[in-house]
Amino acid sequence: MFGKLTWSAIPWEQPIPLITSLVVVLILLGVLALVTVKRWWPYLWREWITSVDHKRIGVMYCLLGVVMLIRGFADAIMMRSQQALAIGTSQGYLPPEHYDQVFSAHGTIMIFFGAMPLVIGFMNFLTPLQLGVRDVAFPTLNSVSFWLTASGALLVNISLFVGEFARTGWLPYPPLSESTYSPGVGVDYYLWAVQISGIGTLMTGINFVTTILKMRCPGMSYMRMPMFTWTAFAASLLIVAVFPILTATLAMLSLDRFFGWHFFTNDLGGNPMMFVNLIWAWGHPEVYILVLPAFGIFSEVFSTFSGKPLFGYRSMVMATLFICVVSMMVWLHHFFTMGAGPAVNAFFGIASSVIAVGTGVKIYNWIFTMYGGRVRFSVPMLWSLGFIFTFVIGGMTGVMLAVPPADFLVHNSMFLVAHFHNVIVGGVVFALMAGIDFWFPKAFGFRLHEGWGKTAFWFAFVGFWVTFAPLYVLGLLGMTRRLQHINFPQWTPWLYMSVVGVGILILGVISQVVQLVVSIRDREKLRDVTGDPWDGRSLEWATPSPAPFFNFAVMPNVEGEEAYWGIKLRAIETQRLGPEPQYEPIEMPVNSVVGFYTAVFATVTGFSLIWQIWWLAAVGLVGAFIGFVVFAWRDVHEYHVPADEVARVDRARRAARLALLERIAEREAST
């Protein structure tokens, strides 16, 4: 009746997951109770859950990503502390079967449910605003994408208290992940969570490729798009190109596990190495999907806070597209040691070194952007400077790893672990922190507290290096990754130093939370009244903060590379705004429950397939199909916003801009 699901699936004998699950369930119930008591459900339903507004969806993605980053960080704390404690005769506090789930969950959550949602959230929020349009190409599909990702995250979290998670690492290599050696439900949780959210991500990629190519405001040719949009485009192209590989490969593994097929088994003609090959054909472009929008964020931050246009815009675009294409030609460097031989290894080693050229071009362009400008050391700028230092070193260790003979020594050692954290944290996480600080006022109408932001940065920067620099040393001393127990006491000082670093990082996370709380408390003082708190250069800063749901009352007509900068300069020169435009009614897409509905049934289907409750899986699939048909039958897709409401919102914006103009005039007059 319930497939493999029994009461013993709940970890009664394991205190850590049991207590954690209890606490999480209590917090969840508390939140639901609070929302009910305060009668927030209609608001949440109307404004967030069924919203197809890219800004709302972007914020929800970022919220999901931040929450999951914290869960992944908790896993990291457990790993570092276990390794510091379990040296010599001591066994630490995490038995191997538990530790293996922790490191697998850590990687899976950080990449699929932490970094990806955050990056996609930024793409969602910014791209239509920067392109000067009202929404993405397929707003309802966008909502479906978000809710599918949330469904995947929910499944991973359910595995903590019902069943177990995979013990195979964040990429489940066969034959360990085959049903012979992983008979439990752990790998199945992984497979369905990642497959469901992977479908959501693929749809996001399709959405953004179409939006960027086919929906731009008048005058915005390709070479006038802001740099973040270019990187979002390259990342979306990569998503469309490689996420099907992930889907196909995990589907093959699922067929092996569920139905006894032999794609990757050890016997009867299966080829486990084919899994490694295919999964990394996805896996390498995946990290560029993460890092390219991060580079885009830095381009925006560097130009804004240096007060200069981005240096070498054309070469930046070329470098972005170069990285996009070459990133699909380097994937073998993740398995140099699997025995492809010198010819193949040499090709991929050279390609992996060559791809660094694209990033090098970008780094130099950012540095030259700062040169000759009036640099303001705001919080986003601090994160960006920290990125330059951190990422360049991480990239250099990457080029070291790209040399096959060197990689043979340090493959899967702590050197590798240090390298990829170096580039992901230094590149992606620092960018996300900079971006959160930079665009928070646009999303919520008030800035974040600067003092706590700087505190958080310094804790994070110092904490990162104190945590991960010892791991480079440990890698060179011979320590492999994913060790539950340490046999070599000479590694102890480095392991201890790493734990100290984790402590500093914890202070950083706490500072970020404090920053948020303090900013919300002081939001009137930090209010962004004009919509342009940082003297920005691209079109999102032309809107009020927070941006109205239709983004622009009148679609702007773009004439130069930095769309908003030209408009602003002209206004400042002429001491007045342009004439009031002709306001017309605007068509906006209606809200839709189909995203949330699809995710509910996806979760039900995924959960029932994991536990092999076949009737429930059928219910889930049929329910999802019924949802599609009902949605496809709807007659009303859009509603009209009357011209006077548009006019009212826009006149308020113009009044705020006029006030800003007068303030600038006063400032110029007094200097």
Add this chain to the structure above:
Amino acid sequence: MSESEFDPRPYASVLDDREDHAPGDEPVEDTGHWVLNSNIGLGFSVILTLAAFALANSQIMYAPAIPVALIVLAIAQMGVHLVFFLHVTTGPDNTNNVLALAFGLLVVFLVVLGSMWIMHHIAGNMTPMSRMADVPF
């Protein structure tokens, strides 16, 4: 999108050469042209399909070259489908479609040929099964 009711304009005037087209969508052509394209496409496809089946089952070519010839015929037929059924052309209104197709083909070739190259080399470096007994433990 102010098309919440039946679109009253005849289609011939709505989408024209100055705007991008999606593949498989060429309403500026009248029905006659469309049917003609379909007929030509079917004709070529039938010829190419029959040729492929005939070739596979015959001995008229140097045997190792037959798979190559079959692949050439397949590529030709895919081209026929793309041009006659999907109207993917090289006009400026189709540039995005062609570029997207080229990108997709690049990925397909990288994945298929790359995997074949890599796995062939890996397989070549495996210990032969007959020697497995000699490998310690």
Add this chain to the structure above:
Amino acid sequence: MIDTSLPAAREVARRAHEDPYRLGHRDHGAGPVEGAGHGETGPARKRIIVGYGFWIFLLSDIVMFACFFAAFAVERNATAGGPVMSELVEMPRVGWETAALLLSSYTCGLSFAATNARSKLWTQVFLIITGLLGLAFVLMELSEFIGLASRGITPQRSGFLSAFFGLVGLHGLHVTLAGVWLATMLAQVQVKGFRPEIVHRLICFNLFWHALDIVWIGIFTIVYLIGAIT
């Protein structure tokens, strides 16, 4: 946003005059429209956006097929002492399947011509013929699989067979889902007529059905024809 006091703004005025862009997704109005293909005249019409988005989705689907092709190519000899490809091929059946799918592609194109001519009758007739041909394809393929299974040739036998059934089965699954979609479109065209969103969906359906035939060209060539002779 027309400001006539600066030289740069005169360009704006000229554009506004010659290119009276509208808000939202409406038409660009009568008169010369510049910049075909570069998107400089504002967002494209919804019909183009929907068609292009679906084209991108198709390319992603083709990448997924490519992975199964790659698995087939790599594991084509991994027969583990079991049956090889030449033992699986029944040339007449492959011929009929190919004919059915090719003809269905043709009738699908004809149905879209009928849609353009706004003929509900012929659209439905050709869609039904397409569906029946597609159904014939699926039934033939099912009978092939059942026949193989009764000879003990199942995907659980070897890596090669897993790759074969995976690739051909994935294509058959796509055709089946397209058939379900076709049935839905029949119902929608019948009830709602040629509303713009219905036409957009027919464009997408057309693309999907043609793409499935293109993939089948790859399958019958590489899996069946080349498999039969090597």
